[in-house]
Amino acid sequence: MTKEPRLPLTRIPSGSQRADLLELFFDLAVVAGLALTSAKMAADQTWTGISQGLLVLSTLWAVWVTTTLITDTYSPRKRPIPYLILAVMFGLMLMSAALPAAFGDHGLIFGGTWAAINLGRGLTLIRSLRGRSEQERSVRALVWSLGSGTLWVVGGLVSDPGWRLVVWLAALAVDYIAFGFRFPIPGRPPLPQYQVAPEHLAERYQQIYILTLGELILVSVLSLSHQPFTAGRIGAFGTAVLTAVVLWWSYARGAGATLRAAIESSPHRGRLVQTNPYAHWLMVAGVVGTAAGVERVIAWPGEQPGTPMTALILGGAGLFLCGRAVLEHEVYQRVPLSHVVGLVAAIALGPLAVHLSGLAVSVAAGLVLLGVAVGELLRARRHPAQAPATT
Structure with a gap:
C-alpha cells in the first residue's frame, strides 16, 4: 500500500x-x-x-519574534501549528508570571521555560517536517537551542542575581546570534533567506506595536486611578496620553504604514525580515520604558527622579527614535534629520533633567517626541509622494 501524501504545512x-x-x-x-x-x-x-528589565523584555520579544516567523512560514490552521502556538502561549504566560521574581526565587522557572519552549518547538517541527527540505532549519535551530537552553537553565540555578544576569545575557546573545545568522553550522552551507508573506509579516509587526501602545495607555489609566487626583497627577496623565498619541502618529504615518509595500518591493527582502525584529524591539523597548516612567511620575509628579529613572524616561524616547530611524532607513533608505536631532536633544537633556521634577522630565521627553513628529509632518508636506525604496 502507498501512503497518502501529507499536506504541506507552509502557507x-x-x-x-x-x-x-x-x-x-x-x-x-x-x-x-x-x-x-x-x-x-x-x-x-x-x-x-533597568538592566534586568531590558533582559526579560528582550527574552519575551524573542518568544514573539520566533513564534511570528513560524506562523508566517506555516499556516496557523494546519496541525500541529495551532497546538504549538497555544503551548508557546502557555509558556510565555508562565514566564510572565515568574518575571517579577526572575532574579530571585523564580529564576529556574523563567529560564527553564524559555529553554523548554525552544526545545519543544524544535522537536515538534522536526517531527512534522520529516522527509522535507524545510526540516534542516528546524534541526539547526534545535542544535543552537541546546546550547542556549543549557545557559538559561544554569543561569536559573545561579543564586547570585548579578551572575544570573551575566549568564542569561550570554544565553540571550546565543539566541539572537543564531536567529540573525540563520543558525549556522560549521561545515554546512548557509541556510537560504527566510521566505515570508509580506502582508502577514507587516500586519503582525504593526499589531504588536499598537498593542504595546495599549500597554502604555493601560498603565497611565491604572496609575491615575490608584491615586488621589491632583493638578500634578492630571498633568502627568495628560503628558502620558499626548506621548502615546505622538508615538502612534509617528509610526502610523511613517515607515510603519508602508511596511508591507517595502517588504514586497525590496530586492533585499531577507534583510528586511532580519532587521525588522531589531528595529521594532527598539521601539517596543522605548514604549515600555516610557510606561515605566509614566507609572512612577503619576504616583509622585513632584519628586526629583534619580539618574536611572531620568535615563529611563529620556531613554524611552531615545530608543523609540533609534528604532524609527532604523525602520525608516530600511524602508526608505534614509535617516530623517528630525530623528537625529530628537535623539541628540534627548541625550543633551540628561544632565539638566536630574535637577527637575519627574513631571518636568516627562514633559521634556514628550516635547522632544512632539518636535520630531512636527518635523515629520513638515517633511511629508514637502515630499507628499514619498514611497518605499526599491534599490
Whole structure:
C-alpha cells in the first residue's frame, strides 16, 4: 500500500495572508509580559533593575519574534501549528508570571521555560517536517537551542542575581546570534533567506506595536486611578496620553504604514525580515520604558527622579527614535534629520533633567517626541509622494 501524501504545512501563496485570530490571542500573553516588565522597571529604580528589565523584555520579544516567523512560514490552521502556538502561549504566560521574581526565587522557572519552549518547538517541527527540505532549519535551530537552553537553565540555578544576569545575557546573545545568522553550522552551507508573506509579516509587526501602545495607555489609566487626583497627577496623565498619541502618529504615518509595500518591493527582502525584529524591539523597548516612567511620575509628579529613572524616561524616547530611524532607513533608505536631532536633544537633556521634577522630565521627553513628529509632518508636506525604496 502507498501512503497518502501529507499536506504541506507552509502557507499557500494564493490563500489569505492575513493574521489569524489565534495569533492575536497569543499577543494578549505578550501584553501581559510587557505590563509586568514596565512595572518591574518602575519599582526598581536602579541601573541593575533597568538592566534586568531590558533582559526579560528582550527574552519575551524573542518568544514573539520566533513564534511570528513560524506562523508566517506555516499556516496557523494546519496541525500541529495551532497546538504549538497555544503551548508557546502557555509558556510565555508562565514566564510572565515568574518575571517579577526572575532574579530571585523564580529564576529556574523563567529560564527553564524559555529553554523548554525552544526545545519543544524544535522537536515538534522536526517531527512534522520529516522527509522535507524545510526540516534542516528546524534541526539547526534545535542544535543552537541546546546550547542556549543549557545557559538559561544554569543561569536559573545561579543564586547570585548579578551572575544570573551575566549568564542569561550570554544565553540571550546565543539566541539572537543564531536567529540573525540563520543558525549556522560549521561545515554546512548557509541556510537560504527566510521566505515570508509580506502582508502577514507587516500586519503582525504593526499589531504588536499598537498593542504595546495599549500597554502604555493601560498603565497611565491604572496609575491615575490608584491615586488621589491632583493638578500634578492630571498633568502627568495628560503628558502620558499626548506621548502615546505622538508615538502612534509617528509610526502610523511613517515607515510603519508602508511596511508591507517595502517588504514586497525590496530586492533585499531577507534583510528586511532580519532587521525588522531589531528595529521594532527598539521601539517596543522605548514604549515600555516610557510606561515605566509614566507609572512612577503619576504616583509622585513632584519628586526629583534619580539618574536611572531620568535615563529611563529620556531613554524611552531615545530608543523609540533609534528604532524609527532604523525602520525608516530600511524602508526608505534614509535617516530623517528630525530623528537625529530628537535623539541628540534627548541625550543633551540628561544632565539638566536630574535637577527637575519627574513631571518636568516627562514633559521634556514628550516635547522632544512632539518636535520630531512636527518635523515629520513638515517633511511629508514637502515630499507628499514619498514611497518605499526599491534599490
